[in-house]
Structures are given as structure tokens and as C-alpha cells.
Amino acid sequence: MSKEQSFLDQARIRLLYYGFFLIFVALGALYLNVYFQNQKMLADTALFLMGSVAVLFKYLTWRPDWRSAAHALLIIGTLVNASLVYASMQTVNIITVQVIIIVIVFSYYMLGQQWGLMYSLLNTVPVLVFMIIEYNSGYIISIKPNKVDQSTIIISLFANFILLIFIHSHFYTAFLKNIRHLKNSSREQARLYSKMETAIEKAEKSAQAKSEFLSIMSHEIRTPLNAVIGMSNLLMMSNPRPDQRENLEILKFSANNLLAIVNDVLDFSKIESGKVVFENIRFNLVELMNNICGGQILKAEEKGLLFKLDVDSSLRDKVLFGDPTRITQIIFNLVSNAIKFTPQGNIWVRVTCVEDRHNTVTVNFSVRDTGIGIEKENLESIFEPFTQESLATTREYGGTGLGLAIVKRLLELQELQMTVNSTMGRGSEFSFHMEFPVSTEVLPVVVTAPETKQFSENPLACLRVLIAEDNMVNVMLMKKLLSKWSINPTIAENGERAVEFMQYGNFDIILMDLQMPVMNGFDAAKEIRKMADPKKSGIPIIALTASALFDIKEQVYEAGMNDYVSKPFKPDELLEKLNNYTLNKVG
Template sequence: MEDFSRKAITLRSYFLHHIKDPITRALTFTYLLSVSLTILKIIVILPHFSNDTFRIVVFAVVSATAIFLCARAAKGPHLIRRYYHFGLMVYVGYLATSIFLLSKGINISTLQEFYLVIMWSFFGLGIHWGVLYAALTIGMAVVFLVYSNQSITIIDLLPPHIPFWTAIFVIITNFILAIFSLYTYQRAIAKTSAEKTALNKQLNKLLDAKTDFLSTMSHELRTPLNSVIGITNLLIDENKDESQNEDLRNLRFSGESLLVLINDILDFQKMDSHKLEMELIPFNLSDLLEDTCGSLKTKASEKKLYFEVSSDPRLTSFEVIGDPTRLTQILFNLASNAIKFTEVGGIKVSCQLINDEDNQATIHFSVEDTGIGIATDQQTAIFEPFIQASRNISRKFGGTGLGLAIVKHLVNLHGSAIHLKSTQNMGSSFYFDIVYKKYHRNLTLQRPLSTPNSRAISKESLKGLRVLLAEDNQMSILFMKKLFAKWEIEPDTAANGQETIDKLAQHAYDVILMDLHMPVMNGIEATAYIRSLQDPSKSRVHILALTASVSDEIIANIKLLGFDDYLGKPFRPNDLHHKLEKILRNQLS
């Protein structure tokens, strides 16, 4: 029996796996089973009516219709209740015809069919329709008993000593019991469904509240980090004292490590809600690899480890289209882990071009180390959230246990898979391939990987660009002014959205750098107001959102909100320079 039940469940899962709601799946399965058994009954009964052409035609039409509806029900489960209605109406019509027109009367078989109608109506259509169909079938029985003399068939199969009205009482009692049982069951189902709907609404509210909280916390954490990392970059760029620069690079590494940790936590939340999305912008792989590994070299040297970066020289000659932030996150997590778990030897990060075509390139990435390695039985588990290879690893090395889970998810988003080769106490190698589309344009700068200042801030002048900086954080304003001074820009500043509107009314600007979270009037409200202005020279000003928010709704609808572009905090100065350079070029053309 258990084996039969297991096979039935397997068949149900195989045919109805596309139906996610368990109640709808149960309804569909019951419908298919009921119709299938009805067809089987017709096949068994049909030989007894071989001389009755009318019945044969009716049975054939009913069977063909049933098969058609079964196929429709399996593909369109949202229509299953309509099919229940149709089947029940056909069944009730058949019973009425059999009882009244064909004068077959009511017997034990008919009573069973009455019960089936009641059961299917309650189960498939709910309380109200169940009561209606129950009243309809019981009404047919009452009418027959009152106006027909054939009621004797009810007791033909009962022991002779049981009186007629006693038999009627037993039958009615059984039907009442069945109806109230089904009624109670359906009420429980309806109540459970209502509670589930209410809980889902509460859960959605909590998820929205969590998203708002994370967005706010992201802004509050990323905004000061933007200033810390930005000002550190400025000091490194300006300072000639190498010993001080080493301290500054350590400071920058700490800031970037904290940023990676924040990104990991926020990205895990997005993974959990299936909201993590990829950006598609052109970037150079060699530059990205150097930028990613630049700060990690310092960390490795502190542990007296070698840190080799091997990049295919052909990668300097073209750009690819993808998400540089996510790739940086993958490589940074893998290389940081390699440094963390290696005490002797070193790390090698490799990026090789393995397939070069006109419109796409396949890149092989690998991160190898000579560290503690990972036991064979743990090599799958370490990619699960909050899992590390052993309990004492977290105590000895620290970490959240999220890094590799996020790496796996991000690599999967690239259409690839992360692979691992490892031997305990000998080291590990993580590797994956990504296929990128090429970005075709004539590059004005092709920088070799070994260039020492690939992270140096561009000094190319943007003189003449009229900039309004809408920002309420004083440290961010200080950093931005220092950065703009390098590019020969003297920006105006506004502390909130209302001040931004007032400044725009008095002066002409080429671009507004708009922070989204500001007092009095936020950046979204200010942008909406600016876009509604009648003066096209004001309403069409280029607005670049500077946001530390992680709200997917805001990022995805940045254009619909009225912004021309956005840049997430903390940002690389050269990314901002690139965007401002395009704006200046458009103004001059």
C-alpha cells in the first residue's frame, strides 16, 4: 500500500510539477483521477449496451469530452473549477435522466453517485457550491420518493427485517454526516487560506520594511565610506611620502574590505528575495583585475605571501560588456579568502582569454593559493550560506560565511559555474569561465596591466563644466570639492532638494549631481519638480543620481524617475570623470 501511495505521489509530481499551489494541484489531480475512473467505468459497462446505439453515442461523446477536459485541466489549472462545474452538471443531468426519464429509480449505486456529486462539489468548488449541489441531488431524491412508487428498490439490497423508513433514516443520517463533514472541512480550508493570505500580506509589509531599512542603512553606511575611501585616494594621489602612502593604502584596503562586507550582506538579502540583477556596461578586464588586486597585494605582503597577477596581454586591446561591480566582487571575495587562509607561500590570480571571436570572448578566471585547503566532504557545503569548512575556522579566521555563497550566485548569474580543486594542507584553486560580448569602439587609451598607477585619479581637465552638487553630508561635500579641483571644476552646492530648485532658477547648469536622501525635499521629489518646469533649458538639465541606496525599485526605474544616469556610492573617481566627460563633450558638440 505504501509503495502504491509513493508511486501515485510520484506520478502526480511528474504530470503536475508546473502547478505551484498545492491546493490547485490537489484539485487538478482529483479531477483527472475522477474523470479517468469514469471513463474506465464506461468501458466496463459499454459491452452490456452493445445493442443500444444511443447510449454508445452518448458514452463516446462523454468520454471524448472528458479526455479533452483532462488535457485542458493539466495545462490550464486556473480553469479547474470551471471543469468541475461542467463535469458535475453533466453528472447531475445523467442522474436526472436515469432516475426520471429512463425510470431506473434510486438504488444503492444511485446513492453512491449522489454522494460523489456532493463530495466533488464541496471539494472542488467550496462551501457555497457544495451546499447547492447537495440540495439539488437530495431534492431529486425527495421528489422521486414523493411522486414515485419505485422506492422499493432502495431496500431490495437491505436485510428484510429493516423497515423502509428505518432504511431511509439511516441513509439520510449518513448523507447529513457526509455533508457536514465536507462543510466543516471546506470551512477549515477557507479559514486557512484566508489566514495564509493575511500572513502573506503581513510578510510583504515586513519585507518592504526590511528593504526600506536596508536602503536607509546602506545610505548611512556607504555615504561616510564614500568620503573615507575618496579622501584616502586623494591623499595617495597627492602625497609623495612612500611610507605614508603605505599607511594610506592600508586605510583604503580596510575601507574597501568594509564595503565588500556591506555589499555581501545586502547582496545576500537580494539573493534571498531573487532581486539581484546584473548591470551591462563596457569595461576593460585588465584594468579591472589590476584595480581589484591592487589593494590585496598590500595585504598579502603583510603576511609575507607572494601575490601574482597573471593577465592575458590580449585583454588590453578591447573592452567587454558586463557588470564590473559583480566581477570585482567575485574576484575580491576569492582572493581575500585565499589570503585569509594562507600562511605560507602565496596566491595567484589569473585571467586568460581562451576563445576570441569577433563579437564575444570567453575568459577563464582562476584564484589559486597554497593555504590550508578544503576537505573533500566539505567542498560542496562551503558554497552554502553561513557554512565554513569547520567550526574553528570562524573563530580562527573570522568572516560571515557568506562570501562563497555570493560568489557562486554571482558566477551563476553570469551563466557559468564555479569549480573547486583542493587538497587539505596543500592549497585550493577556484576557477570559472565567463562569455562576454565585446564592446566595439576605438580605445584612446590602452593601458598595460603592469602600469603602477592604474588606480590613479584622472587629471584631465573638465574646465567649463557647470556643476551643481546637491548633497547634505559635509564630508561628502569636502571630498567632492577636492576631487573637482583636480578637474578644474568649481561646483555650486545645495543642501537639499528645495535649495537645488532655487539654485537652478537663478543659474544655468550642465549637470546636477543629485543625492537621493536629503532633508526638506529629497532628490527624487526635486528631480520630478525640475522635469515639470516649463523652461526647457531648466527642465532638460542632465541629472546624475549619486545614491548609496540599494533599493532595486529605485535602481531599476532610475530613468522613469527622471534621472539621466546614476552612480552608486562609494564610486571610483574615474567613473565619475568618465560620465562628466561625456556630458561636457555633448555640451561642446
């Protein structure tokens, strides 16, 4: 017996163990009684049963297979019962009835309802058939039956009563223990459930606190980064001397590295929290791959690497449905890793159409390099968060170790697997398959038409821009940046002032920071949307956010804002947003 077994199974094993001893003693007494009365068939039957019980007891102690032992005992009992009725005694008496009752009770307790019913029928049906035969025509065979005297009946009845009492008493105790155990288990489960609810509540609060902490830290880190990167961009736009440009490039490179680390941590946290939602929009895979690898090619060339992008020509004219943002994230991380861990040699990015079924295509993405390679025993660990192949790799190449973890999680969320082949000192290859639905849309042929309308030299020069921003460094940065486009903005130091400016002034667009004192950007946007003047209430509002909250995009749109730009933003991105929302008005 073991603690893993239920109370009932333990009771069944004990019943067999002690029951074999009682049966053996009872059969021994019965054997002596019938032997001295010269009742050979009954004596042989008792001796056979004693031998069978001894063998089964030995089997149970050698191999604790109580089910097989119980089946064997019931089969032997069934055969012996039939032989007593049809051969040894050729009658149905109280001994036969008691044996049948013991078999029925034992089979139900030991083996359950199904087997209990089967063994009950196997013991009762032959006896009933015998009684019908004897009643109709009498039962006569050539074997002379043994006659049992009163002493044999007394010994048999006494032994049967003892066995019945033992079986019922044993299982009654087991059932009581089981009921008590169930009650205790129920109380324990209720206690554990209560603790689990408390733990879940704490975990939810912890997750919320983590999300808020990430948002605050993101804002606090991104805000100075916005100034560093923004000022670097402004200085580089001012035609610096070659030595100054080199210093500015180093400054910008370091700031972008820090921003990449922050973004990796935020992306991984978002994925782990299950907040990732995959889009299903139209895109052209060839254009997407060119956009992803465009900047990476320059980075590879700066390092002296040969970068080759090979996209299957059959994909050129297809419009696919999928999530280009997540594909970009996956490929960008893989290519960045390849460039990072390849001191010299080549980088190959291949996109191959594996299967084209007209309405769907299966595409294989492969990123191969001639880098340092990965040890076989480390192929699994490199996908763990905050893990690189070795401490030496981390020291030499740096990084958070989150890139491949993000890739793996994004693929797993789409039920996809990454295949890795790598040889130390010769390079690595990361590849995966992805299936896309194909749009029936035909890509239009781009025809360059002559411009019919000429804008002024700077169409944004007369743009009236209201900036709601409380950070003075960011205010200075925005002023300097917008001055490059001949825009002289109006500054509101908080949301309340932005609403006042809108009430008494006219503007074409608002750049709204979200976290400000007195009134935040969300509330300010809502107040502006309530204004009676449709021109003012309908003004385009672009949120400027350094927050890492996962639902920030939804919050921006719920507040009535048109779009958002994440800090630190790229000048080209902001310029594109300004053009999109104001060019028609200015033109």
C-alpha cells in the same frame, strides 16, 4: 489501516475484513445444507470457496494488500459462477443472478470503474452465451447437474441479501463520512488560505520594511564612510610624509573593509529577494579578467604571494555576450577568498576555452590556491550564508561568510554549478563552466594617432558645478576634492535651493544627493527638467546616492537624471563622469 489512508480506502479494508467473515459463515451454512443432500459438486464448490476465503483473510491480516485480495476474491467468484452455470447446475437461476450482482457491486466499489466494468463483463457475457446456447439447441454435457431444493435457495438468497445490504450500507456510510470530511477540509482550506493570504501580506510588508531598513542603514553607514574614504584619498593626494601615508593607508584599508562588508550584506539581500537581472551585453573576456585581477595581483604581492593569471589565447579576439558585472562579482569573490586564506604560496586564475562551436563558446573558470584548505565534511557548509569553515577560521581571518554564498546564488540563478576540490593544508580549487554566445564583431586594431587638439592644463578649471547636499561633512569633502581639479562649486543645502539656483544661475552640471530635507533629489531633478530654458532643463544631473534600494537605478533614470555615483565614491570615478558629461562643452 493508517490515518494517511483516505476514508474510502479504509472502508474498503473494513469491507474485506468483515465481508470475509460473513461469506465464510454463509458458505458454511450452504456447505452443510448441500452436503447432507448428497450434492457433491455443490458441496465441493462451497468447501473450495471456504478454503479460499480463509486463505485470503489470512493474507489480508498478514500483508494489508487489499487490492490484491479483492482481485483474488473476484477472480475466484467469476470462475465459480461460470462453473455453477456450465457444470454444477447447468442453468441460470436467481442464485446465479444474485452472485453476478454481488460481483458487479463489489468490483465497482472496491476497484473502481475500469476494473468494475471488466469483472462485470467477465461474469455476464458467459452467462448470456449459456442462455443463447440453451435457447437455440439446448445445453447437454456428460456431467449430471445438481438440483437445488428450496432450502438451498433460501439459504443462498438470504446470504446474498445480507452481503448486498452490508456492502451498500458500509459504502453509503463511508461516502457520507467522505463528503463530511471534504466539507470540513474545504472549510479548513478556506481558513488556511485566508491565513496564508494574511501571512503573504505580512511577508510582503516585512520585505518592504527590510528593503527600506537596508536603504536607511546603507545611507547612514555609507555617508560617514564616504567622508572617511574621501578624506583619506584627499590626504594621500597631498603628498604626505611616509609615516603619515602609512597611517592613511591603514585608515583607508579599514574603511574599505567595512564598505566591503556592507556591500556583501546588500548584495546577498538583493540576490535573495530575486531582484537580480542578468545583462546580455558585449564584452571582451581577456580585458575583463585583466581588469578584475589587476588590483588583486597587487594585494597578493603585498602578502608575498605569487599571482598568475592565464587566459586562453583563443579568447583574445572574441567578443562575447554576457553579464560582465556578475562575472566580476563571482571571480572577485573567489580570488579575494584565495588570497585571504593563503598565508604563503601561489594563486592561479585560469580561463580555458573548453568548447568552441563558432557561435557559442564554453569557458571554464578556475581559481586555485595553496592555502589552508577545507575539510571534506565542510565543503557544503562553506556556501551557506554567514558561514565559514569553522569558528577558528572566522576568528583568524574575519569576514561575513557571504562571499561564497553570493557566488553560489549567482551561479544557481544561471543554472550553473560550482566544483570544489580541496586538501587540508595544501590548498583549494574552485571551478565552473559558463557558456557565452559569440558576437560576429571583429575587434578593431588600436592605432595610436597623434593628438590634434591640446587642452589647457586643466580643462575642468572653468566648469560650473552645482552640488545639492545637506550633509556638511560631505559638502566639505566635495569642496576639497573639486578644488584639486580647480573647480569652485556652488552648494545648495536641499533640493528646493538647487531648483532656485538653477532658475537664477547658469551651471554646466549638477551633483544631486537623493535624500535631503525640504525637497529630495528626485523631485528636484523633475522640477529642473520642467524648466522652459532648454539649456537648463537639459543640464546633466549626476545622482549621489548611499541608498541600498534595489530599484534605485531605475528611480534615478525615471526622475530624469543622467547617471549616478554610489557613495562612498572613488575620485577617479567622479572625475570620469565629469569628463564624460562636460568635456565637450568645456573644450
